[in-house]
Amino acid sequence: MTRTAAGPGRLGGGPQGRRLTFLPRGVLLRHNVGGVIGGAVLAIVVLCAVFAPLIAPHDPLAQSLADVGRPPAWMSGGDWNHVLGTDQLGRDLLSRVIYGARISMIVGLGTVVLQTVLGVLAGLYAGYFGGWLDSLLMRFADVWLSIPFLVLALAVMAVLGAGLTNTVLVLGLTGWVTYARVVRGEVLSVREREYVLAAESLGERPVRSMVTHVLPNVTGSIIVVATLQVSHMIIIEASLSFLGLGVQPPQPSWGSMIAQGRDYLYNQWWLSTMPGLALLVTTLGINLLGDSLRDVLDPSLRGRS
Template sequence: MSFASDARAPADSLFRRNLRAFAANRLAFGSAIVVLIFVVMAVFAPWIAPHDPAATDLFRRLQPPAWMEGGDWAFPLGCDALGRDILSRIIYGARISIFIGVAVILVATVVGILAGLAAGYLRGWVDIVISRIVDILLGFPYLIFAIGLMAMMGPGLANIILVMAYKEWVIPCRVVRGETLAVRELEYVEAARAVGASDRHIMLREILPNILSPVLVVATIRMADVIILEAALSFLGLGVQPPTASWGAMVADGRAFILESWWVSTFPGVAILLLVLAINVASQGLRDAFDPRFSE
């Protein structure tokens, strides 16, 4: 029952109200700060990292973290099998993870929005073609497909991004299509047509701003998955090639010594866990604040 009378909304934009609701959720807000720390780390890596991430020093091979016997505070998290500083490599690795995550999501979201808007608004054969492609891509065992594709195209930053975006756009596309189907029936869309607006105007100016919230929420949720997938590909040696530091490859490098030198694999693993968890919690908070349909 909606007895709470229609106390008129204060002069305040919807966006700012949502942002305030988000800030009020402490866990999500804290997580967002953790994500922010990772981003700062990635951006300012050359100034923050204590050592060159590629500099090898065989004398420090498998040196343990600082607090253990044989450790050294100059290399707080120890060194890997080639004597490279693990902390510096994690800091630089954040660059790769976050860059690839952002790039893939950006490409996928732009493609997904355009395809989803076209399918949802224009309907007809456009919708049939796009929806079938989406169904086919969703039906594929993706990891096997990605491995095959990477093997074919060869490793490299651009290729990784392409291979991941290749399927990732399907997710925002489905969200956008569904939202568009609902919004296109609203009267203000008809009103825009009634004054003579073009399909392009209606899709980009009338519909898109109203469906952006769920798309942003989905993008952040998917960001975590993309980061994990990148780590998995790097772990399998199909990702960014050495000597560039990547968390997934670092975990893979440490596999051989996991029993005696656990820190080589563990710290990059913890970095992946921390970033992915923080993104997930923060995106959940975003979802609650910006898309109240999902929350109670």
């Protein structure tokens, strides 16, 4: 009786074991400074994205010839009506940075959801059933991952055209392989555990077994990969927008704002610096959260610490 109760919890076993270890993991995460900071940063960015119309002091697209190139409020010539200054068209930079968070979150979360669905389905099927389909999927993944992701995205975007919708679709359809490899590796281990084999011997259908016994045990790895991928996708979107193949003006993407301000770096450094700082802080916070989740959800890492 004692051995049966301890086994799943120690090995990250069935759904019951997951529920028993959820509370300690939550406690560990709350005491992880990096995770708390990363979670707070992500929460602030999400709030800015959701409530941008209420938070932003000005219309991000409104132009004012009287306010062209105004510096941040703390500098000489600045105005507290435009805290971070204005751009070359007189648009309020703070408002554009806030609305840029909305673009980044749409791309980051939207692409990760699409990648997760495709990758988890492929990884579950390949790892659980194996056979020729598993071999074919892994060889395809090896070839796919040998191509630099940004180069692949650039090639597809050049064909499909720029825009927010195309950016989400392209990044989502080209980034699922990472999830498939991670999930497959986890499934290969989980499917040989006693409770999975016992369920199969009792006649449980493979699909039900995958959903009820296998999937709950790979959820931790999926969460970690998805969290880290959000920051990666935000950076890729910023890179595409910087090159003119992502979100198009006048939509205030951080990448396009950095690109528009690069010609004014000497006299109006804030045009590129402010969206660049927003991008840096956001991706750093998400990475801190992802690393903390990995430490909390990975028993081997907790054992080393």
